Amino acid sequence: MTTSLLNRATAALGTVIAAAWTTAAAAQELADPQGSGPIVGAVRWLQGTLLGTVATVVAVIAIASVGLLMLTGRINWRYGATVILGCFILFGAASIVAGIQSTAGAG
Template identity: 50%
Template sequence: MNDASIYADGHSLEAAALWIQGLILGQVGTSIAVLAIAIIGLNMLRGTLWARDGVRSLLGCFILFGAPAIAHGLMGTLPRSTGPEVIVPFQPSTPIPQQANQSPSQINPFDPYAGHPLHNNSQ
């Protein structure tokens, strides 16, 4: 799949996230990580940086560049679904009483409290 097909779909946030991912995991990010590890190693050799901090930075680079493999491994441990989930709408056992002054056409179908006698519709 090429990058042009991703950007043509109109999903701007997804395209921005993929651009940042490509920037971090691409040549620019790799170059910055190599330079950072080289500078950290030089500072560790000079004694101006603790070995613990240098190892922490190295571990961070491994986690950053290994994130796709780590995520794939974690996703492989999840149970696989056999198909799409079927959601059955709730069917009340007794019908919801409607107020005497409202016709069924005036009730908002998206209001979960519509028709309840204690619901105040005058807002």
């Protein structure tokens, strides 16, 4: 009976510590430094350009043409895979960075 009570107390303490830990991590949001408005605006414009409609159309055309060249044997499979992987990295960059930040914050 004492072991069960000890296990429950340990679990409750772990829950409280985990809740406090996530609250502290959420409080560490990064704010833009004062005076960085034009720089932040330029970077957001660049992000919109790289991930917007034009970039999506270019990526679709690139993957389609590289895929056709790979199927007809006119291009090396390794180069074709590199182009396709590059498109995945370009459009998945936000998710990749979020994963790296969550891993760095958890460690």
